[in-house]
Amino acid sequence: MRASLLLLALAAAISAGAVPENLTVSGTVIYSQAWNLFFLKTETENLFVATRQGRPELAAGDDVKVTGFPAQRLGRLEIESATYEKLGTSSPLPDAISITPAALRRLLTPGGPDDHYGARVRFTASATEFRVREWGFSEVELSFGGEKIVASMQGRFPAAMQEKLELLPRVEVEGILKFIDVEVPPGESPLYELRLTSPDDVTIVPDATFRRRCLLLQARKLISLTPYVLLLVVAGLTVKLYRAHRAKDRLQAVIDERRRMAADLHDSIEQHLAGARLYLDSLLPDDGSPAPRELKAAELARDILVAAKREIRETIWNLRLDELTDQAPRDVLLSLVGKLNAPGHVQVSTVLRNLPEALPERLFSDLLYIIQEAVTNAIKHGRATRLVLTSDTLRTADGFALRILNNGTPFDPNRALGPEAGHYGLSGMRERARRNGIEISWFSSSHITSVRLEVHL
Secondary structure, eight states: OHHHHHHHHHHHHHHHTOOOSOEEEEEEEEEEOSSSEEEEEOSSOEEEEEESSSSOOOOTTEEEEEEEEEEEETTEEEEEEEEEEEEEEOSOOOOOEEOOGGGHHHHTSTTOTTOOTTOEEEEEEEEEEEEEOTTSEEEEEEEETTEEEEEEEESOOOHHHHHHHTTOOEEEEEEEEEEEEOOOOTTSOOEEEEEOSSGGGEEEEOOHHHHHHHHHHHHHHHHHHHHHHHHHHHHHHHHHHHHHHTSSSHHHHHHHHHHHHHHHIIIIIHHHHHHHHHHHHTTSOSSSOOOOGGGHHHHHHHHHHHHHHHHHHHHHHHHTHHHHTTSOHHHHHHHHHHHHOBTTTBEEEEEOOSOOSOOOHHHHHHHHHHHHHHHHHHHHTTOOSEEEEEEEEOSSSSEEEEEEEEOSSOOOGGGSOOGGGTOOHHHHHHHHHHHTTEEEEEEEOSSOEEEEEEEEO
16 A cells, blocks of 8 residues: 555645655556657556656566656656666466446546546457558547447558558457547547557457458459550560561461460450459449448449450450451351340341451451451440441452441541641551552441441442
8 A cells, every 4th residue: 555655645745746756656557669768567557757768678577666756648648758776577467348338437547436548458349540640650540339439550560451541440459458539629538548468459349341342453453454464464465476477487476475475464454354243243242232431442343343344355356367268258257246246235137148268367357357346446435335247249240249238426537636636546547458459438327326437349
């Protein structure tokens, strides 16, 4: 009781303005900060100690003797400009106390029967913000039954743990409880602080919301990696293509390389995109109902992946054009239509007649490119949902005519953006038509757009 009476007397003297020169107490360290602060557990209470010996080489459980200037803050006795002497190591400290929101203020009432200032406590709360301070502290702001508590730790959490905390999960925390500020305006809650000693003092409590956020994070990572994977694949394939061009059998090497490129795109990128879409589909309602607001990002990402997968498939088909040029034109065009049909999105039909049984390889390859580009423009830029591909013989010369009709937005090729704006579709169509003697023309009305190709043999 002697120590208790001494502390009470000192507190009374401080309140009366008679400040003692110094105070010497002994106790056990219950928390040590890597700068110059620690909590000391004495026989009667817990004291906050600020040393002048620099970084304290202390750990929880060390017995020390402290001498310093007493001060009183927020109704608590503290020791400043202290020196300390380590006496040894005591037995392990008591286990943490589980607390509830209703008991929080009572636990920090000076002199109260439930006073646990500086005690190690444990509770579960919702993280509302995570931040890393410039001065080297990591902080997790918590909502605990309507009360605001800032859990702070010197240093950084491991990267994996920090990533999870940034998703603002529910957490179980354990640390030293104290006030930051109790002098707050009426109607507002005081601000509490929980001093953490290590990352092990924070445990994630996974729930449905946290798992959903983790899935969305993984999906975003996968989507963010797609351009880099594409870049690496294209870079690698470009190097292979360049080397193939220098080979003795140049034409065959290029054809083989295009086949390998198509296979690589199919077996790598397209499969990754398909996996990512399945991943996102698992997050969204499977009954066709609209996605909730928090999953709109997943729904948008899913739609982006669907579009990317469609474009990859078009690229694969274009890379394999050389394999199609030895087939009958009618069969190839029917295959193209089958590839483009997407029920519920795009419907493509054909009226094909009087087509030749075969075409020169270069002419056929360029013709397929022009048709593919015309269809792509109609769907992507004209938002067409219905297309018709027709063919017939020319009246005045040997050859045939192809027409691609669509119900998309009217199109004026003379006002379309060209290479100067980074658009090469129309210029590529005209160039291929010119070198093969194909006459190409466009016609648009308020309801239909037509691209006509006259192929002279």
